[in-house]
Amino acid sequence: MQVVLWIVGILAILFLSYGIFPTVLLRMLSIGMVKKGEINKTLALTFDDGPNPVYTPQVLDLLKKYDVKATFFVVAEKALDHPDLIKRMKQEGHTIGVHHYRHTNSWFLTPWSTKREISRSAEIIENLTGVKPVYYRPPYGRFNLFTNIFARGYIIVLWSAIFQDWRKGPDSSGLQQRLIAQISEGQIYLLHDDGEDAGADSDAPAHMIEALKRFLPHVRRRGFRCVSLEEHLGKKSTEEQKWSV
Incomplete structure (x- = not known):
């Protein structure tokens, strides 16, 4: 019994050291990543x-109705299933970023799997759009010891405003009010256009879209613009690119 406890304890320490501690440290210190933008009166919608x-x-x-540009961190496996949607994103001026081949938690990926999830996703996006992706966001915003090594050359983007919109909640009006309450310069909003992953409600995006319908006119009335990450990050984007290459 004592041997089993020792083994469990060692495995727990390894797991904490490999995934949880790096995530907490990197996110607390914002090492090698961006969470907010630089340009006045703009905010970035990311899906x-x-x-x-x-x-x-x-x-x-x-987005087209309100002339809004956004950023989509896509799951490459789903991109292969719906290439027309990826091409439409590109044609309508949106930015497409890497979000792994499958919606995999980096805590449970080996170093080699981490590299493959990122590189394979980037290759698929480039093949579909003709443009190499610049931005990367790991699923759940979770890292392991090797994430930053294999993400070199990408700008790692997290968020400054999160709304748990992967759960449908009581109605869309509550989400709309939370979206409005977070309007301020530099914000990067995290939203979800798919609810099929573990822990999500499959119809949650319908509530998010209803909230967004009322939110976008409000943003305009407040004198803000929703822009792509390229515009939103401004000079920070260039500096981060230099750091990560």
Whole structure:
């Protein structure tokens, strides 16, 4: 029994050292990543976990209606299933970033799997769009000891405002109010255009879209613009690129 406890203890320490501690440290100190923008009166909408054949077109329609540019951190496996949506994102001026081949938690990836998730995703995005992706966001915002090594050459982007919109909640009006409450310069919003991953509600994006319909006109009335990460990060984007190459 004592041997089992020792083994469990050692495995727990290894797990903490490999995934949890690096995530906490990197996110607390913002080492090698960006969380906020630089340009006055702008905020960035970012969408994770898609593309989704039902909800992503609705998001794109809404962004087009209000002349808004956004950033999509796509799951490459889903991108292969829906290449038309990736091409539409590109054609309509949106930015496409890496979010792993599958929606995999970096805590449970080996170093080699980490490298493969990033590089394979980037290759698929480039093949579909003709443009090499610049931005990377690990699923759940979680890192392991090797994430930053294999993400060199990318700008790691997290967020400054998160809304748990992967759960549908009571209604969309509450989410709308939370979106409005977070309007301020430099914000990077984290939203989701797919609800099929573990822990999410499959119809949650429908509530997010309803909230977004009322949020975007409000942003305009407040004198803010929703822009791509390229514009939003401004000079910080260039500096981070130099750091990571």
